[in-house]
Amino acid sequence: MSLLTKLYHRLSLPLLVTVGLAFAPASNGAVTSDRELFLKAEKLAKIGRFDRDSAEAKQLENYPLFPYLLYNQLSVHLDKATDADISEFTTRYPNFPLEALLRYRFTEQLGKRKAWDQFLTYYDTLNSPNDEMQCYYGLALFSKLRVQETVELAQKLWQAGESRPDECDPLFRILRSENGLTSEIALNRVLNALENSNFGLSGYALKFVKEDHHKRVADAARATYRSHYKALKLGSAYTTEERARIQRIGLSRAYRKSPYEALDLLIKLGDRFDLSDSKNIHWITKVGVRVAKELKSGDAKKLADLDPTFASSELTEWRIRLALMDQKWNHAADLINRLPKAVLNEDRWRYWHAILPGNQDRASILADLSNNRSFYGFLAANILGEPANLNHQSAPFDSQLQETLKSTPPYIRIQELLELDRYTVARSEWNSWTETMSLSERHNAAHLMQQLGWHQQGILAAAFDNLWNDMELRFPVVYQEWFKEYSARRKIDPIWSHAIARQESALFPWARSSAGARGLMQLMPRTAKRTAKSINARYLQADRLYEPEYNILLGTAYLGQMYKQFKGNRAHATAAYNAGPHRVNSWLKNRKDLPLDVWIEIIPFDETRTYVQNVLSFAVIYSIQQGNEQALLTGEEKKGLKLASR
Template sequence: MFTPRQMLLIGALLAPQAQAADTPEPQDLRQIFIQHYSSAVAEPGILSDAIHQTLSAYPLYPYLEYQVLRSSLETQTEERINDFLMRNADTPLYGRLLFAWARHTGEQGRWDSFNTAWQKIQRPSTELKCLNGQYQLEQGNLTTAWNQARELWTVGHSQPDICDTLFDTWLKSDNFRSADALNRYRAALFEGREGLATYVSRFITDTSDQSEAKRSLSLFQNPRLLLDEPKQLSTSTTEAHRLLEVTVRRLARQDLEAAIQLWIRDRERLKVTTDDQAELSSYLGVWYAKRFPDAEGRKLLTQLDPNFRYPNLTGWRVRLALSDRNWPQVSQLISKLPSDERQSDRWRYWTVIANQAQGKSDEKRLASLAEERSFYGFMAAQILGHRYELNDSPAKLDQALLDKLAALPAFTRMRELLALERYSDARSEWNLATSDMPPEQVHHAAHLVSQWGWHHQGIRGAISSRQWNDMQLRFPNPYPKLFSRHAGSRDIDPAWALAVTRQESAFWMGAKSRVGARGLMQLMPATARATARRHGISLPELAKLSEPDTNIKLGTAYLSEVSERFNGNQAYATAAYNAGPNRVSKWLEARGELPLDIWIETIPYDETRSYVQNVLSFRVIYERMDERPVALFSDSEFATLALNQQD
């Protein structure tokens, strides 16, 4: 309920003679909103007209109004819903309420209202498609209804329960065929859902379809069967290409070499087109290359891609040559890459190193590369003793445009949502508000929200507006004192910890990865707890990981641990922060004798390789932006680069 102060504020707003000085302050409206938003969810009818009138001037009032409507759809009229939709067509709430209203009216069988809503929806959900199928049935449009049912049912996964009415009607109709069931049976196996396939098998009534289902299941359960019995698939087999692909993928989990051999044999035998071969050939080849096969094993890669059609696989063949330090082969394989790939900083660098190793001076190319702001450009600069180039192009901002953007309703809502830490809603507002903006306005908008402290979105805005050289926007440092204090106390480079944070979360405090890592430095809960115990850092609850001070304190403590474990080598320690210390130790045990740049290039995890290169580069960028002396590699690390280990 209201506090006395809030009651006075509401009374002052409603009273005709209220003075301007009695108008609620923004922070007061924010508190009233917070207090009553939960009521809008639980008991929408409890909110009085006075509350609505008081908050009508608050930027987030549409969210309260939406929640009231969303929580009481059963009592709402189409007129009331349409009134809200009309007034809020430029907000993310429009789509949310429209979807909810369409589903509600469909479930209630209010088909006229459903169809009115359906006509406004551009990308309907599966649930709404099923309801539309029911609507078409009600209208007697059987062809449309059956087509919708077939499209939705013939997939390799379960569909929402709301679809059952449409499916049950279709399954009992003359339109349903045994072949439909076979298609879904195979789709289920293709997605690895054997249980669903078992359920679907009851609908396969045709003898030939049953035989095809049995064949599909045999290959699914025993993929080696096809290797021993090629007759299981022929060019006349329905969906032979798809069955071959699934069989090969399942066999690869058991025996990768055998799977590659099967694919090489049958992709031609079953006349799989060159285009259709590409994805699986590259996938299998890269997977196999990351195992670092011996010379005999590498012949398999040549058989898999004799004509160098797959750049990603060719890139890994270059990496294998690098791991052997077979420089003529490195040069030869790089020449097989597409022209645009060869011109990337990565392969320009390795072309130079391979040339130098073969006695061909290539300083001109190296000097050109040293002008680039990239990991490879920075390596080239350090080799030549050149200054690291940032190629910074500071933004020339138009204050009038910034003010205009800030005054837009979408941005006033965005700012309030950020204040309430409703980041998902804020991002929805951003996406909608900037969807039709020209790049210059998006660039200004990115600076605006970055000024508000939403650095993560500022960085994303720089990317979407292609402002690659706006270094202030792309590389903010919102917590310099925290990084200096906590990294300094652990005797590690604050710029390194800052670079890790920039790579991990781009300074989004609400960041949470799909595996559960949290906060600025993306700490896993178990790692955070263990680090807190070892270093005597208070962590009473995981929610504390959303606080910058706690997160940076724990993150730098853990970073210091991996740094110590790998003797201060920042490349190894950075890899360990991303992939785990034990995994990096295994990589070092297998290939630790390699020059450092080759070791980084041959990290088998693509994410970790990019992560290491980005973090090391970002550290240089941050130090250069603050005009501090910096080197990409320490002297001892630099001495282990490939160029410095050549005879």
């Protein structure tokens, strides 16, 4: 009898009492619902005390989430599980999303048990084994006398620029005993450690560097780590790759002090910093863009010195932005012509290429651009006084296919998980379910999620499969009454508020950011509390922000405050909603007279620039959907397009 089967049976008399109490019928003789029974059984399964033989448990056998009970029960006893247990579960529940995790954890147990034959069988089925698992794999290979493979794997793992798991120690002892820890490999770990800002580990690896040349390289790299300007004094005793790595170690240290320190070092390195190396292109981009985002006019010359051959297109884009900021229109136009063709053909640079003075093809470029559904396409249409083009394509629904999809176990489990507000687990179900689907099947499945009210998943699915023209899936119209009611109170456009929520949370009420922002309009608890006080609304706890109506009440109030503070300019207010009013004030300082499209273009936070452009564009889309078409910019905002009005 397998462990899984044994776990189905009664475990002990005390357990029977516990289970009996846990599944006690509701008062007044009411029958406890399957969902309530599941929640009680789940608590027992998570401590390994789920009794499969109880009458109440048998009632759950056809409940959609029953496999989760068995998974939790088996997970608790995984240290005693056998191959038969895992196979039995997989056979019972094929395509269950946690099956892969169960198999992974079981393989880890086999490694701890040193059951190498079974381990090798399971290891080949794993996706992305971690370092610990790879070390077990190396030991399994060695047990089969596959010494060369063991050494090669151990060399790869040992060279990492960070500490290795304790489970790898036996493998590394084999590496040394087989003379696989060479001076070259040790040098590589020294450099990897320094590149990872781990000076202590580089000292440990240095002990294994034996050859004189390797010692010179290691010493030079460690010296440059301590004093980055030593990268300027490297002699000719190094290979091209060695010199480049030491230079980048110095750059990394300089950058940690200040982007300007790194910029100075790069300019002084000059031609010695080989731009035929893609890793070096990455560094001039990283340093140059970071400096450009300080929005200082005097930096334009330094950035030109940094990249005189326009090797970095991203840096060239930021040099264009600085030229726009300084209103050096001819210089901006010259820089645009330096962009690679693929970048030059993007809507962003087609717009600026057309709008800058001196372009005889302005009208035709804007007319062509106005056909596109993008911020710059909508802006071009706005300038020309033409309606925005939505390019919507209705989804090719297949009612028979949808009914088939709705009858599958994954869909039924997702439906029940949503009832329990378990969206993270539901997303795992979605990923597993749709992995082998055709595009048409995934498209229909995405609309089924929308029908269940899980709008966020429909939006994410559309993005994943590039279903850009399905506006109904990408821009669902929900919570409309609340957006209208509470926006009206603050005298702001409800479509704008709706667009903010669409950008902030993809209309997911339970959204929570890493910073702690919550709900549809992603309010920070402190901001919500302050806003509630300002409008005399009751604020008891942060979790109320997950309630759609309450979130919209406070979100529209805060948005209205930003709208008022920035004198009715939605671009400025939108930026403030995302990045904070203090930052927007700093970006407006000495730049209030810039054309509005230029001001948006030079927002130094990539996230905020995209945010503003998306929100304004989403408002256009929602207005068309609701039969109330509006231009990208209001009449007052459009007055700020000084270049466009020439």
